[in-house]
Amino acid sequence: MTQTPVLRIEGMTKRYGQKEVLRDASLSVNEGQLKILIGPSGGGKSTLLQCINFLVTPDAGRVWLKGEEIVRTQKKVLYEYRQKLGMIFQDFNLFDHLTALHNVTIGLVRVKGMSKQDARDKAVYELERVGLKDHISKYPAQLSGGQKQRVSIARALAMDPEVMLLDEPTSALDPELISEVLTVIENLRANGMTMVMSTHHMGFAREVADEIVFLEDGHILEVGTPDKIFLNAECDRTRAFCSKILELYGSA
């Protein structure tokens, strides 16, 4: 049975000057799937994620959401498409001048045109879902890193996205705060959210990913189930990367 992937990208290419940071990357993500991008830093994971919602303008490449190609030159199409992709950044990027609550409501009010009251109700619900009920009126500077990242997840979820893109969501966090964010992501997956995430947490990747994508030097070198990538990788580079990581962190 062939199902239309929720998100499909093809031939994504990005150059900065002479350096090609992404070469002809293609990917398709099915409903409810969690794809995890791994690979060395500077390998193109971040660029790939940001090319998907055109925060970085690719030099070449096409994107389909639910079978419909996104024409990024039509602003209205682009803005509507971005609403359907929730984006989580490594350094949170919460709006510093707004409380946790208003970080979540601003998209609802200014982009979706919701009434202030409806937006508030929805934001409170989303913030409760990520365990921040008691922090809704705090400003980002008054929150811990883990709390900030959970606010940013609530902000993205409030827009009712079709797909979530997570760019190393735990890399800027203190070790003891990582699990609170990973738990939220696991819950999302359990609820059937479609996600593409880059991470250096191999243990997490192996445990929860449906598929792992190994990226190096802007190339997608290998795609496969966690067991295949971590235990039986076909590509030498993947094997070398995984064994080094395993050496560092013990069992994956």
Next chain:
Amino acid sequence: MPGVGDHVVDMTESFIAIRDALPYLLHGSMVTIGLVCGAMLLGLALGIVLAVGHVYGGQVIRSVVGVYVWFFRGVPLLVLLFLFYFGLFSFLNINLSAFTVAALVLGLISAAYQSQIFRGAILSLPEGQFKAARALGMSDRKSICYIILPQALRLSIPAWSNEYSIVLKDSAVAYALGVMEMMARAHFVASRTYEHFPLYFTAGVMFLILTYLGTRGLGFLEKKVRIPGYAR
């Protein structure tokens, strides 16, 4: 000791001169305040537009802003006042009061300086703020209005308060167009009563008071809109 007695008389006369001229000068301070408020508000509105153009605009817009800033920062205030009042508006047959022209010119100059204040503030914000706004599906215009400017304007208040004190002092040059602000009135009275020292002294003190009040008010505003917990 005749000298000492003369001096006492002098002092008394000075106080009388100040007392007599004070209502007239205070009226002039209203004109000064009007000039400065008009100029600062025009500078604010135009400065924001110029700054946004400078940071986010294309090549052409950036060059236009660059030329604007270069021109209004480079030509002396007095030259610009005469150029606009006697030159441009007469040439175009537009009849504007000296007050309007002075406020306009001060505002256009202030816009050049304010645009650089706001530009610096916008550039000091983390790039991720704009990215996160766009990721939510905001247009560039909405991202700038709701995310970038509210933060950049907060950061601009200290520099803006500096700009206020400069515009306040510059407003005295409007005297050259015959605008009856504080300086013009002090000069007007002094040249008739020959009480130069007390009158210019009083005018100077009044400028100092206005500077103090304005910067205090802006300092208060800065505290009031400070983002809680935000390290500055």
